[in-house]
Amino acid sequence: MALDKIGIAKRIAQELKDGYYVNLGIGIPTLVANYIPEGINVEFQSENGVLGMGAFPFDGEEDADLINAGKQTITTLDGAVFFDSANSFAMIRGKHVQLTVLGAMEVSEQGDIANWKIPGKMVKGMGGAMDLVASADNIIVAMMHTNKAGESKLLKSCSLPLTGVKCVKKIVTNLAVLEVTNEGFKLLERAPGVSVEEVQNATQGELIIKGDIPEMNL
Amino acid sequence: MAISKEINGVEEACKDVKDGMTFMLGGFGLCGIPENCIEELVRLGIKDVTCISNNAGVDNFGLGKLLKKSQIRKMISSYVGENEEFERQMLSGELEVDLIPQGSLAERCRAGGAGIPAFYTPAGYGTEVAEGKEVREFNGQPHILESALEADFAFVKAWKGDTAGNLIYKGTARNFNPMMAMAGKITVAEVEHLVPAGELDPASIHTPGIFVQRIIQGSNYEKRIEQRTVRTKD
Numbered sequence: 001m002a003l004d005k006i007g008i009a010k011r012i013a014q015e016l017k018d019g020y021y022v023n024l025g026i027g028i029p030t031l032v033a034n035y036i037p038e039g040i041n042v043e044f045q046s047e048n049g050v051l052g053m054g055a056f057p058f059d060g061e062e063d064a065d066l067i068n069a070g071k072q073t074i075t076t077l078d079g080a081v082f083f084d085s086a087n088s089f090a091m092i093r094g095k096h097v098q099l100t101v102l103g104a105m106e107v108s109e110q111g112d113i114a115n116w117k118i119p120g121k122m123v124k125g126m127g128g129a130m131d132l133v134a135s136a137d138n139i140i141v142a143m144m145h146t147n148k149a150g151e152s153k154l155l156k157s158c159s160l161p162l163t164g165v166k167c168v169k170k171i172v173t174n175l176a177v178l179e180v181t182n183e184g185f186k187l188l189e190r191a192p193g194v195s196v197e198e199v200q201n202a203t204q205g206e207l208i209i210k211g212d213i214p215e216m217n218l
Numbered sequence: 219m220a221i222s223k224e225i226n227g228v229e230e231a232c233k234d235v236k237d238g239m240t241f242m243l244g245g246f247g248l249c250g251i252p253e254n255c256i257e258e259l260v261r262l263g264i265k266d267v268t269c270i271s272n273n274a275g276v277d278n279f280g281l282g283k284l285l286k287k288s289q290i291r292k293m294i295s296s297y298v299g300e301n302e303e304f305e306r307q308m309l310s311g312e313l314e315v316d317l318i319p320q321g322s323l324a325e326r327c328r329a330g331g332a333g334i335p336a337f338y339t340p341a342g343y344g345t346e347v348a349e350g351k352e353v354r355e356f357n358g359q360p361h362i363l364e365s366a367l368e369a370d371f372a373f374v375k376a377w378k379g380d381t382a383g384n385l386i387y388k389g390t391a392r393n394f395n396p397m398m399a400m401a402g403k404i405t406v407a408e409v410e411h412l413v414p415a416g417e418l419d420p421a422s423i424h425t426p427g428i429f430v431q432r433i434i435q436g437s438n439y440e441k442r443i444e445q446r447t448v449r450t451k452d
Contacts, residue, residue, distance in 0.1 A: 047320060048246040049390045059448040064249065064441035065377070065389035071247040071300075071444040082389055084396040084424075085246070085272070086328040089321030093339065112344075123308065123317070124299030130347060131321030134340035165344035 025102030052080025109205035114160035133164030145173035152204035223383035250391030329366035331400025372402025379409035383427030
């Protein structure tokens with residue numbers, strides 16, 4: 001069965017390593033913070049200017065001066081720090097953040113990503129996404145394998161305006177875990193009960209299938 | 219004796235703003251926005267202004283108030299997704315919009331205040347943002363040339379400030395305020411608590427008063443929350 005959003009978040013959480021500073025985008029990526037593997041310490045950076053983000057506040061304890069990049073009220077953990085936007089993006093561009101997880105509308109087999117604009121329909125802006133994808137060494141995209149019309153979001157080349165070029169390293173979808181390689185999307189794992197054929201049918205870009213493809217261990 | 223930047227009231231602090239000027243306004247979403255100065259700009263009814271601000275407020279708060287009265291000719295922002303009136307004006311062509319990556323926006327403001335005319339950044343290479351900009355490789359990686367931003371007025375909001383113009387921000391309300399304070403020809407700071415020079419610990423100040431020309435005691439802060447997210451106690 002294909003994963004839901006929580007399943008995707010749980011699988012991405014397995015990519016967290018002890019000592020990582022992590023930037024989580026809005027949507028599915030935000031859920032990753034709920035499934036940190038036991039025994040490791042990570043800190044979450046939000047580009048509006050906080051490192052060491054904690055859970056949402058208790059009802060009645062929310063503070064208008066304490067939000068994340070999704071404008072949600074948050075709390076901080078021991079060791080947290082606030083900083084300005086220039087310093088925040090120095091952390092990001094300067095590769096001090098070890099992992100970036102973000103959503104996408106389209107990803108190409110070269111690792112290009114599009115997630116900020118649908119010409120004529122939706123123009124919200126790129127926010128910090130272009131800075132994040134241009135600099136991070138380790139970028140994981142969290143998204144559904146197909147869009148609402150059932151069309152593949154893993155393409156030979158992106159049709160929407162790009163956010164960044166040749167930057168995505170790994171993709172976790174409701175159907176599979178894939179690595180972006182020079183040859184195309186390499187299938188690493190299948191969602192439980194999802195066949196290789198189902199992944200193939202939902203992937204427009206080049207899909208590389210080598211040997212037996214294991215199921216995700218969630 | 220410290221140089222005093224204290225101004226009596228927002229009307230006095232904004233008295234010489236004019237039609238067609240370029241403004242910077244601090245804040246991220248509705249967090250850390252100069253509420254008093256925005257109200258005053260609405261009241262003054264000045265027109266055709268260019269606003270440099272990470273976001274454009276929501277429909278009836280923050281910069282949304284200036285948009286509603288069609289006072290803004292151009293917005294320079296990174297994310298504008300929370301405002302229907304903004305979208306309407308943009309799609310109809312009434313409002314000119316320049317969307318730029320958030321980190322480049324922050325650094326362009328910082329550069330403007332720091333005497334750096336331009337800088338190279340990898341952000342936006344290969345995208346619409348890079349169109350018409352110089353590309354240069356450093357360490358084998360392509361970068362684009364981004365220019366500094368400056369403003370006739372920068373309006374910033376801090377938690378505490380002293381009469382010398384020194385500022386301390388609270389929580390994530392810091393965001394773009396420090397860089398914009400640096401980049402304004404005239405920087406107006408509004409604060410929740412204005413104290414005499416000497417009362418703030420010099421080691422705890424975020425924005426040195428040299429960047430601030432006018433400081434006012436703010437009032438009636440609404441500090442609206444955009445996305446109220448909470449958990450319940452078991």
